[in-house]
Amino acid sequence: MAQVVFEPWNDPKAKPLIQFKGVTKRFGEFTAIDNQTFDIYEREFFALLGPSGCGKTTMMRMLAGFEKPTEGKILLAGQDLAPIPPNKRSVNMMFQSYALFPHLSVWENIAFGLKRDGKPKDVIAARVDEMLKLTRLQQFAKRKPHQISGGQRQRVALARSLAKAPKLLLLDEPLGALDAKLRQATQFELMDIQEKTGTTFVIVTHDQEEAMTVASRVAVMDNGRIIQADTPARIYEMPNSVYVADFIGEVTIIPGTARKSGEGYEIAYAEGMTPLYAETETTFDNGETCHIALRPEKVAISAERPEDRRNAVQGKIIDIAYLGNLSTYHVALPNGQMIKAQTANTRRLSRRGFTWEDTVWLSWTDTAAVLLKG
Amino acid sequence: MRRFALIFLPYAWLLALFLVPFLIVLKISLSDIATAIPPYTPTLDFSQGWQGIRAFFSALDFENFAFLRTDDLYWKSYVSSLQIAALSTLLTLLVGYPIAYGMANAPDHWRPTLMMLVILPFWTSFLIRVYSWMGILSTEGYLNQVLLKIGVISEPLIILNTPTAVYIGIVYTYLPFMILPIYSALERMDGSLLEAAEDLGCSRIKAFWLITVPLSKSGIIAGCFLVFIPVIGEFVIPSLLGGSQTLMIGKVLWEEFFNNRDWPVASAVAVVLLLILIIPIVLFQRNEQKQREAEE
Ligand SMILES: Nc1ncnc2c1ncn2[C@@H]1O[C@H](COP(=O)(O)OP(=O)(O)OP(=O)(O)O)[C@@H](O)[C@H]1O
Ligand SMILES: [Mg+2]
Numbered sequence: 025m026a027q028v029v030f031e032p033w034n035d036p037k038a039k040p041l042i043q044f045k046g047v048t049k050r051f052g053e054f055t056a057i058d059n060q061t062f063d064i065y066e067r068e069f070f071a072l073l074g075p076s077g078c079g080k081t082t083m084m085r086m087l088a089g090f091e092k093p094t095e096g097k098i099l100l101a102g103q104d105l106a107p108i109p110p111n112k113r114s115v116n117m118m119f120q121s122y123a124l125f126p127h128l129s130v131w132e133n134i135a136f137g138l139k140r141d142g143k144p145k146d147v148i149a150a151r152v153d154e155m156l157k158l159t160r161l162q163q164f165a166k167r168k169p170h171q172i173s174g175g176q177r178q179r180v181a182l183a184r185s186l187a188k189a190p191k192l193l194l195l196d197e198p199l200g201a202l203d204a205k206l207r208q209a210t211q212f213e214l215m216d217i218q219e220k221t222g223t224t225f226v227i228v229t230h231d232q233e234e235a236m237t238v239a240s241r242v243a244v245m246d247n248g249r250i251i252q253a254d255t256p257a258r259i260y261e262m263p264n265s266v267y268v269a270d271f272i273g274e275v276t277i278i279p280g281t282a283r284k285s286g287e288g289y290e291i292a293y294a295e296g297m298t299p300l301y302a303e304t305e306t307t308f309d310n311g312e313t314c315h316i317a318l319r320p321e322k323v324a325i326s327a328e329r330p331e332d333r334r335n336a337v338q339g340k341i342i343d344i345a346y347l348g349n350l351s352t353y354h355v356a357l358p359n360g361q362m363i364k365a366q367t368a369n370t371r372r373l374s375r376r377g378f379t380w381e382d383t384v385w386l387s388w389t390d391t392a393a394v395l396l397k398g
Numbered sequence: 399m400r401r402f403a404l405i406f407l408p409y410a411w412l413l414a415l416f417l418v419p420f421l422i423v424l425k426i427s428l429s430d431i432a433t434a435i436p437p438y439t440p441t442l443d444f445s446q447g448w449q450g451i452r453a454f455f456s457a458l459d460f461e462n463f464a465f466l467r468t469d470d471l472y473w474k475s476y477v478s479s480l481q482i483a484a485l486s487t488l489l490t491l492l493v494g495y496p497i498a499y500g501m502a503n504a505p506d507h508w509r510p511t512l513m514m515l516v517i518l519p520f521w522t523s524f525l526i527r528v529y530s531w532m533g534i535l536s537t538e539g540y541l542n543q544v545l546l547k548i549g550v551i552s553e554p555l556i557i558l559n560t561p562t563a564v565y566i567g568i569v570y571t572y573l574p575f576m577i578l579p580i581y582s583a584l585e586r587m588d589g590s591l592l593e594a595a596e597d598l599g600c601s602r603i604k605a606f607w608l609i610t611v612p613l614s615k616s617g618i619i620a621g622c623f624l625v626f627i628p629v630i631g632e633f634v635i636p637s638l639l640g641g642s643q644t645l646m647i648g649k650v651l652w653e654e655f656f657n658n659r660d661w662p663v664a665s666a667v668a669v670v671l672l673l674i675l676i677i678p679i680v681l682f683q684r685n686e687q688k689q690r691e692a693e694e
Binding site: 088089090109110111112115116117119121123124125126127136137140141170184185188 | 588590591593594595596597598599600601604609612613615692
């Protein structure tokens with residue numbers, strides 16, 4: 025099936041739905057958002073990822089209108105949002121705490137926003153029923169929020185924020201309270217809804233797997249700044265900094281100094297050890313400090329030295345983390361550097377080759393590692 | 399066994415402090431007035447044995463209740479008490495709600511102080527506080543002096559010994575009973591609900607009516623009953639501030655007991671008052687019950 029790649033951020037003609045222009049938000053002395061400029065496009069599923077307190081909720085609250093930027097401007101479809109109060113924005117927010125109205129039934133909660141628009145009764149009823157069907161809540165329509173489960177409540181909150189068909193939907197840790205199974209089901213449900221309604225989503229999450237699953241682009245934040253905003257694959261495979269590489273997934277970071285060698289660079293990481301080799305598009309000066317970022321699943325583990333690989337190091341297994349389908353081996357090199365290697369557990373436990381204290385060879389290809397500045 | 403103890407204790411409490419006194423009052427209301435100590439007959443005399451008890455019961459009758467119907471002072475007092483209680487409850491709500499709202503929205507570090515200020519009047523005697531209102535409201539009182547001084551009025555207002563003074567006294571006295579339950583309902587409210595309402599298209603005022611008011615409903619109902627129920631039987635405020643114009647059943651009750659020394663009629667008045675009060679008390683309990691269920 026031929027599919028058009030959805031990458032409006034690479035299309036210079038595409039008009040962004042949201043534009044942050046030099047937005048800074050201070051609370052007193054404290055800078056929560058630090059001079060941010062970026063765009064979010066229509067139909068995107070934009071995920072904000074970052075450690076606690078990095079400013080994700082603040083970003084959302086500025087979009088919803090509950091906080092005003094201290095400096096800079098936020099545009100929605102080219103229109104400055106600053107003078108528009110929250111109740112006049114075509115933006116809806118699904119609150120982290122759901123914020124369902126406890127005195128209203130599920131049906132009335134979903135109808136709340138529609139009624140404020142003064143729509144005719146039958147239009148409201150039809151829309152609410154549609155939302156109930158979408159979130160599979162039909163049989164709970166008459167219940168009050170305290171009479172349904174946490175997952176159902178979350179879906180009510182979602183339905184309520186979707187009901188007005190906003191241009192932009194903000195989801196602040198929408199799946200935080202759900203168990204793994206339900207969370208996954210809801211993630212797919214969210215993507216499905218997004219596909220059907222064409223709404224633009226901005227989602228905040230602590231869970232990087234969630235961000236990777238649902239998002240068209242992931243923005244990794246730290247201390248009020250977006251460090252990198254890119255597709256999940258590029259964030260994972262081509263992080264632009266040690267911070268992003270370290271934040272997303274498991275990684276081994278090896279500091280060293282680079283020296284040009286053929287197509288790539290030789291990286292000296294410890295005295296008396298053969299330098300490692302990596303190919304990269306970034307250019308380094310000779311002797312510049314750099315970091316090798318190495319994903320554990322790209323590191324092979326073997327008893328004998330593999331002949332065909334330039335990057336091969338010997339070490340001792342210190343720890344094995346058994347993850348069911350995978351095992352992560354923590355291997356210490358003679359200089360003390362730890363490297364993580366991951367293998368799929370295709371065989372049963374008793375037949376597996378390596379155990380604690382074994383001396384093994386680790387190897388990876390020339391393009392497996394990412395070479396980072398700084 | 400534990401279950402039994404748990405149920406038994408409150409019932410024993412109820413029996414000792416409510417039912418027994420009530421039965422005593424009921425018995426007096428069925429007796430006849432007498433110049434004796436206590437001022438009614440019959441009294442139960444166990445020394446006469448079975449005969450005495452039979453004589454005792456045969457002497458009881460409903461004469462006093464019948465008497466309440468012959469003089470329209472009584473039913474007028476009941477009706478007037480209910481009217482005054484209803485209106486002053488409404489006034490207390492109108493004054494109390496904004497105060498509770500202000501308290502609930504005040505910065506956190508202010509709240510204990512504000513709470514203190516609401517409770518503070520309880521630390522002085524109720525009687526003294528009502529007396530001081532006499533000093534404020536009388537024709538030569540502080541209020542008139544100030545108003546005359548700043549030229550708002552040219553003749554002193556006559557407030558004391560009018561229903562207005564009674565309403566002022568009641569609203570002042572019972573305000574904390576209105577404020578506290580409403581405050582506790584408002585304080586429990588999650589602030590993000592209002593943000594959610596705004597997000598969905600409500601103006602602030604609309605959000606107040608659609609979210610804040612319904613969510614403080616149980617506090618409003620509790621506060622109203624806490625004011626309404628005792629105000630019906632209120633006697634100090636109407637006698638000190640209301641003069642002879644204000645008709646309230648509490649005052650009638652007092653006069654029957656202490657001026658006429660007619661304990662049986664006074665008791666009959668009290669029994670009827672209690673029967674009237676049972677309705678709002680039951681409704682109040684219902685509200686509390688519903689509230690508790692909603693919180694589970
Ligand atoms: N109203 C406020 N007054 C002062 N500081 C605030 C206020 N709101 C947020 N902050 C601060 O701004 C920073 C960013 O807060 P924010 O709520 O955006 O974090 P977050 O990224 O959503 O964190 P989490 O993942 O824990 O929800 C935090 O350090 C927080 O303490
Ligand atoms: Mg947050």
